[in-house]
Amino acid sequence: MYDAPTHSYDAKRRKFTGKERAAETGLDYFGARYYSNGLGRWISADWSATPIPVPYADLTDPQMLNLYGYVRGLPTTKADLDGHGFLTKFKNWLNDGGWNEDKEAQQERQRRFHQRAEDARKSLSGMKNFTINGKTPAEFARGATDQQAIAGLNAATNFVFAEAQKNFFCGPGVSCGIAFPIGALGALDADAVALSKQLASQAQVGELEAGDGRIIFGGAGANKPLTEASRLVGEYGGRAADWVKISSSNFKAADGVSFETHAYKNVVTGQIVEFKTKFQ
Amino acid sequence: MKNNAKAEILRVAAGIVSGEMEIVEGCRLLVSHLGDAGLRNDPDAITVVGFESETDNFPVGSQRAYWNPTALAAKDAAREAYVAAAGTAVLAACQALMAKLRTEIR
Numbered sequence: 414m415y416d417a418p419t420h421s422y423d424a425k426r427r428k429f430t431g432k433e434r435a436a437e438t439g440l441d442y443f444g445a446r447y448y449s450n451g452l453g454r455w456i457s458a459d460w461s462a463t464p465i466p467v468p469y470a471d472l473t474d475p476q477m478l479n480l481y482g483y484v485r486g487l488p489t490t491k492a493d494l495d496g497h498g499f500l501t502k503f504k505n506w507l508n509d510g511g512w513n514e515d516k517e518a519q520q521e522r523q524r525r526f527h528q529r530a531e532d533a534r535k536s537l538s539g540m541k542n543f544t545i546n547g548k549t550p551a552e553f554a555r556g557a558t559d560q561q562a563i564a565g566l567n568a569a570t571n572f573v574f575a576e577a578q579k580n581f582f583c584g585p586g587v588s589c590g591i592a593f594p595i596g597a598l599g600a601l602d603a604d605a606v607a608l609s610k611q612l613a614s615q616a617q618v619g620e621l622e623a624g625d626g627r628i629i630f631g632g633a634g635a636n637k638p639l640t641e642a643s644r645l646v647g648e649y650g651g652r653a654a655d656w657v658k659i660s661s662s663n664f665k666a667a668d669g670v671s672f673e674t675h676a677y678k679n680v681v682t683g684q685i686v687e688f689k690t691k692f693q
Numbered sequence: 694m695k696n697n698a699k700a701e702i703l704r705v706a707a708g709i710v711s712g713e714m715e716i717v718e719g720c721r722l723l724v725s726h727l728g729d730a731g732l733r734n735d736p737d738a739i740t741v742v743g744f745e746s747e748t749d750n751f752p753v754g755s756q757r758a759y760w761n762p763t764a765l766a767a768k769d770a771a772r773e774a775y776v777a778a779a780g781t782a783v784l785a786a787c788q789a790l791m792a793k794l795r796t797e798i799r
Contacts, residue, residue, distance in 0.1 A: 636779065
């Protein structure tokens with residue numbers, strides 16, 4: 414029987430990159446996944462790398478796009494089991510030698526699974542300063558089955574990222590940052606840097622929405638007009654003088670990349686629109 | 694590094710003020726050095742950051758070669774109009790930065 418991995422963490426050995434935990438601005442954004450009209454963007458990455466507008470439709474056959482069509486109007490001789498024309502696909506699969514392909518596909522799946530387990534063992538071997546089921550990650554990796562190695566890496570990664578999120582700091586006058594337990598991620602340090610950027614970006618948006626951004630251009634002053642003031646008025650309302658450009662605090666990642674978030678704000682209504690990341 | 698960044702800001706700001714450097718392109722260069730120079734919170738630097746953010750959709754430098762000539766002409770006309778409206782504030786900010794940095798670098 415396989416026991417799910419559990420973790421313990423030695424607080425004395427946790428060595429963060431310093432900095433006290435500041436105002437927890439933006440923490441509500443962790444884990445969120447939504448599209449914001451105000452932001453004009455997805456808050457988290459889309460899990461589909463390639464958007465497919467009508468994935469099951471044969472775009473050369475106009476009937477496939479008819480939302481009111483069911484088995485081409487012939488319900489007595491045809492059926493659609495899953496709404497995607499399952500029977501037609503099943504027949505095509507048999508005609509194309511689907512059984513033989515399946516054996517090969519199965520072997521390929523097994524090979525990939527084993528390779529994934531090998532990669533997981535390698536990653537676990539580089540992790541330290543915490544335990545999995547009472548063992549160091551490297552010890553756990555050595556004695557683990559393929560399934561255990563993959564599950565162990567997933568659990569360990571989630572655990573370390575959760576620990577890092579507890580040490581998130583960001584606020585007015587404090588650059589956004591995230592501290593990972595040193596060495597805990599081992600081979601995954603590049604992932605940690607990428608995640609720190611993602612979290613900082615989300616926190617910067619939170620900072621602006623909380624009203625902590627600073628005005629950097631525009632407003633009532635006649636000598637700092639916005640390039641698109643009239644468009645903003647047309648799209649979102651208000652007067653040209655009501656709109657300003659605001660900026661979040663700056664974040665510098667461990668790899669030296671530095672960025673902040675800019676947006677437009679209506680100082681009368683408080684509406685904030687058109688966020689963008691500015692690399693510097 | 695800090696002094697190198699400050700010297701570069703001084704050089705670019707002087708170029709913008711004298712007209713030797715195009716103001717939109719110059720501000721992009723300035724912004725890239727503000728962090729290293731420790732000037733991110735300087736009010737004059739913030740004016741430059743704001744102007745650069747407002748003008749980052751205008752094609753400058755080598756990227757201009759990839760633009761359709763008609764679209765590029767429209768962008769250039771918009772840029773000229775915007776620089777005429779907002780450029781004075783940026784020139785004043787550049788002069789103020791130069792005055793501060795000359796004192797510091799000495």
